[in-house]
Amino acid sequence: MQTTSDLRGHLFPDTRVFTGYAAPVRIEGEVHDLEVVGTIPRELDGAYYRNSADHAHPPLFDNDIFLNGDGMVHMVRLENGHADLTTRYVQTTKLKLERKARRALFGAYRNSFTDLPEVAGQDNNTANTAVMWHHGKLYALKESGRPYELDPLTLATLGERDFDGQLQSKTFTAHPKYDPETGECIAFGYNTQGVADKRIEVYTIAADGHFTRTEAFEAPYSSMVHDFLVSRNYIAFVICPMVCDWERVQRGEPYWHWDSTKKTQIAIFSRQEGVKSIRWYTCPVAAMQTHSFNAWEESIEGSTVLHLDHFVTGSGWLSQFPDIHDPDAHERPPFGERWSFNLSDGQDWFEIRRLINHVGEMPVIDPRYAMRRATQFYFGTSNTALGPMLPLGPKGPPFTCLGHYDETRDTFDFYYAGPDSSPEEPYFVPRSADAPEGDGWLMCMVGRRAENRTDLVILDAKKLSQGPVATIKFPCRVHEGFHGTWVSAKALSW
Ligand SMILES: [Fe+2]
Numbered sequence: 001m002q003t004t005s006d007l008r009g010h011l012f013p014d015t016r017v018f019t020g021y022a023a024p025v026r027i028e029g030e031v032h033d034l035e036v037v038g039t040i041p042r043e044l045d046g047a048y049y050r051n052s053a054d055h056a057h058p059p060l061f062d063n064d065i066f067l068n069g070d071g072m073v074h075m076v077r078l079e080n081g082h083a084d085l086t087t088r089y090v091q092t093t094k095l096k097l098e099r100k101a102r103r104a105l106f107g108a109y110r111n112s113f114t115d116l117p118e119v120a121g122q123d124n125n126t127a128n129t130a131v132m133w134h135h136g137k138l139y140a141l142k143e144s145g146r147p148y149e150l151d152p153l154t155l156a157t158l159g160e161r162d163f164d165g166q167l168q169s170k171t172f173t174a175h176p177k178y179d180p181e182t183g184e185c186i187a188f189g190y191n192t193q194g195v196a197d198k199r200i201e202v203y204t205i206a207a208d209g210h211f212t213r214t215e216a217f218e219a220p221y222s223s224m225v226h227d228f229l230v231s232r233n234y235i236a237f238v239i240c241p242m243v244c245d246w247e248r249v250q251r252g253e254p255y256w257h258w259d260s261t262k263k264t265q266i267a268i269f270s271r272q273e274g275v276k277s278i279r280w281y282t283c284p285v286a287a288m289q290t291h292s293f294n295a296w297e298e299s300i301e302g303s304t305v306l307h308l309d310h311f312v313t314g315s316g317w318l319s320q321f322p323d324i325h326d327p328d329a330h331e332r333p334p335f336g337e338r339w340s341f342n343l344s345d346g347q348d349w350f351e352i353r354r355l356i357n358h359v360g361e362m363p364v365i366d367p368r369y370a371m372r373r374a375t376q377f378y379f380g381t382s383n384t385a386l387g388p389m390l391p392l393g394p395k396g397p398p399f400t401c402l403g404h405y406d407e408t409r410d411t412f413d414f415y416y417a418g419p420d421s422s423p424e425e426p427y428f429v430p431r432s433a434d435a436p437e438g439d440g441w442l443m444c445m446v447g448r449r450a451e452n453r454t455d456l457v458i459l460d461a462k463k464l465s466q467g468p469v470a471t472i473k474f475p476c477r478v479h480e481g482f483h484g485t486w487v488s489a490k491a492l493s494w
Pocket of ligand 1: 291
């Protein structure tokens with residue numbers, strides 16, 4: 001197979017994905033006692049983990065995408081006002097094979113038909129999207145493969161996991177949901193055999209790691225199921241027309257394409273009754289859920305109404321995957337929406353209203369309020385009243401701000417990170433176990449693009465516009481990432 005790397009040699013392509021602030025970093029290591037501006041709150045004793053896609057080798061194809069990078073996990077250990085940084089690749093099967101060969105062997109994103117013959121049949125999982133902390137273990141997640149367990153103190157890779165045979169699927173979502181009341185993890189897998197199909201498996205994992213329920217249902221078509229929603233009593237999947245056509249994949253085309261002629265459909269079923277209670281709803285427009293805040297139920301005049309709070313766009317992720325009908329189409333900005341379903345009236349329609357009237361993404365809430373009504377919403381955003389947009393990056397325009405929407409007061413508050421600075425996904429940590437909703441800290445990586453560095457900032461979640469209470473300065477850049485979590489020192493037995 002002729003790949004563009006044959007012509008390029010051992011160099012990264014000169015594209016937006018591989019140059020400038022997006023260039024691969026590839027440095028594994030530890031930095032002790034980072035510089036700190038301000039004061040790290042003493043109650044923050046634990047570790048912030050987050051995952052990123054950081055190509056370890058120049059790709060086989062010049063047009064490779066950001067999402068195809070190798071999983072690189074970053075950990076910032078906070079202890080007694082001090083901070084240490086650890087960066088480590090996830091030692092996937094893919095990375096180990098490519099390190100041995102000293103070159104890329106796997107081709108386009110999730111497309112085994114573009115891999116080199118010497119890795120035929122080998123797992124292409126990059127484990128690059130999220131981290132999961134559950135039943136006392138840390139995992140690196142990617143929706144196209146199984147979890148990789150990491151040592152939470154060192155980030156050393158302990159191996160790919162099927163939870164002692166309980167996970168039959170070859171895939172596991174990067175967006176599991178954690179029930180703060182029961183300690184359960186609700187998760188799913190799609191394209192479970194590694195090829196495009198319509199089957200979705202749903203798992204309930206008890207706090208001790210045992211799978212207490214595995215069920216499956218069929219979606220109307222094979223699509224990217226990146227996120228989902230869980231309330232106290234219901235599970236909801238938004239099936240979006242980011243579709244996979246296996247014949248196209250076999251021809252070497254991108255794994256996903258956006259097909260706006262297909263309808264967005266929503267599956268809702270009871271957590272207790274399972275998939276036999278499934279009901280389908282059709283969205284009036286082709287819409288794509290990018291990421292979810294939360295799902296919650298409300299009783300209105302004797303009816304049960306399920307609310308889905310999430311970011312939604314009218315296009316697919318066109319910065320990564322093409323529109324099948326319009327190759328020149330541009331990605332549309334996502335806004336926070338509330339989709340409300342009356343589960344008692346037998347109707348198949350639902351109500352859509354805009355919840356966050358600012359372009360945004362990477363939504364989070366206070367995790368103690370997951371699955372019930374949450375009123376404090378945090379997200380990455382840009383606010384041109386505070387500062388200009390930044391140059392386009394490989395996954396679209398970088399954020400310039402973090403936003404906070406307080407639904408109880410209907411107010412917005414913003415942290416503007418400064419010129420040439422780009423906040424990433426935030427994570428909320430409560431001030432104490434019994435603090436009121438929203439009383440705590442927001443931590444977030446911030447790209448200092450002009451300095452080619454990264455900071456971790458800690459903000460009072462109620463006072464974003466006042467700026468960080470602590471800015472933890474890395475002496476170098478770590479690659480822009482996706483999703484993270486916080487684990488207390490007590491939980492880590494550190
Ligand atoms: Fe995600």
